[in-house]
Amino acid sequence: MPSKFQDLDPAGVSPEDRVNAMRGYKATIKNPRNSESAKQHAHEMIDALGGDEPRREMKQFDQDKDQTRIAGGLKASTKNPRVSEEGKNRAQEKLDQMGAPSE
Structure with a gap:
């Protein structure tokens, strides 16, 4: 409308x-x-x-933004030298499940 x-x-x-x-x-x-x-x-x-449509739009925007932040944190985990190899592998698996590019 x-x-x-x-x-x-x-x-x-x-x-x-x-x-x-x-x-x-x-x-x-x-x-x-x-x-x-x-x-x-x-x-x-x-x-x-x-x-109430603007509230629904804002909620969807926040969910999209949260997914971007989660993916960024997981990508950082895969590059962080203080994260174990097991942790890096789990982070990469989660990234793959999200469909986010690893680079």
Whole structure:
């Protein structure tokens, strides 16, 4: 679903930016001092920002980033002179299971 905010940046609005904007709108909804029209507008903006979709996108991004870090640590283990040959072999096996290149 296209967002009203996509026109602001040619690269598109990041999921993190959308989640941050949604936090503000959710605070508006919960604040008893805000008018009903402001709360209604906040509901509309949350829908326009994609509801919970930005959170799912951020979670997937974090999982991808974690896999990259894990692979980097395993690659470092295969080159570290302080790691035993057995440890290097296990790290290489895990890299192979991940499908990450060893070089």
